[in-house]
Amino acid sequence: YINTRVLRGLQSGLSSDRLWSFSSTASVAARSYSHGKQETDEEFDARWVTYFNKPDIDAWELRKGMNTLIGYDLVPEPKILEAALRACRRLNDLASAIRILEAVKDKSGPHKEIYPYVLQELRPTLSELGIPTPEELGIDKA
Amino acid sequence: MEMLHLTAGRVAGLLSRRGVAVFSTSGVKMASHGGVTEQTDMSVPLYCDRLDTPLPDRPYKDTLSAADKSLKQKEKGPWNSLSKEEKLALYRIMFNETYAEMKKPTGEWKTVLGGIFFFIGFTGLVVLWQRYYVYPPHPRTLDDEWQAMQVKRMLDMRVNPVEGFSAKWDYEKGQWK
Secondary structure: OEOHHHHHHHHOOOOOOOOOOOOOOOOOOOOOOOOOOOOOHHHHHHHHHHHHOOOOOOHHHHHHHHHHHHHOOOEOOHHHHHHHHHHHHHOOOHHHHHHHHHHHHHHHOOOOOHHHHHHHHHHHHHHHHOOOOHHHHOOOOO | OOOOOOOHHHHHHHHHHHHHHHHHOOOOOOOOOOOOOOOOOOOOOOOOOEOOEOOOOOOOOOOOOHHHHHHHHHHOOOHHHOOHHHHHHHHHHHOOOOHHHHOOOOOHHHHHHHHHHHHHHHHHHHHHHHHHHOOOOOOHHHOHHHHHHHHHHHHHOOOOOOOOOHHHEEOOOOEEO
């Protein structure tokens, strides 16, 4: 997931070749236990990518997954979102795909750099699947 | 012996709660004239517009027109072949308000502030009316004339002559210092 600590790297330039990387020593779990092995960021991301990549995922699982993910105190990594968008494609649900993008923008809160970064990373997928951004549809303004 | 005093009122309360439980399963339409108010069926998946729930339990429109149905069929094909209007229509079938619409400021604060000022103003009018119609006449000890005589009496008996009241009066010149 995108931790706001790492946003400093973003400010140095949103180029496609990463000038920064997540510190692999960071073990910030989505849940805070006082004991037990903490899940790393990479494990968290991988778990969610696997969830959405299920070939025969059903609509309920998509909704449950997205609503749960949005409930966490983080913005999901683009690779998780890509898996979710592809799941929407398998379920023939364009509206939910657009909704997911709206939710990502909302989750970013005051950190306005996150959403353009996510869109930039998702651009190939969006073009391939034909998913418009809320801005392209004009629904980003009330 | 200190026992729990189950008063009649307490017993009635317990029993009435049981009674309400029996009635409430059939819908919360109590003894009204005919129960015209529509009651949401909470036993089926409901739609909601919530920022923290991007994908509600059911689509917004569940009865689709023929045009909508054919659009849903088209949705099964490549999305690149959908026009912008069609994509927007698909969104609106599934969802009621967009995130932007959900987050739109309501201007409710103006109503709240206006209401506050209105009722403060109304209270002011009530207080004014009270002043003229409710309060009894002033006691005569508050008249200027009486107050002057009172001050003279206090000075004559040298009230607080060291540091307080009379200390501020110049007895030679007959005026305040």
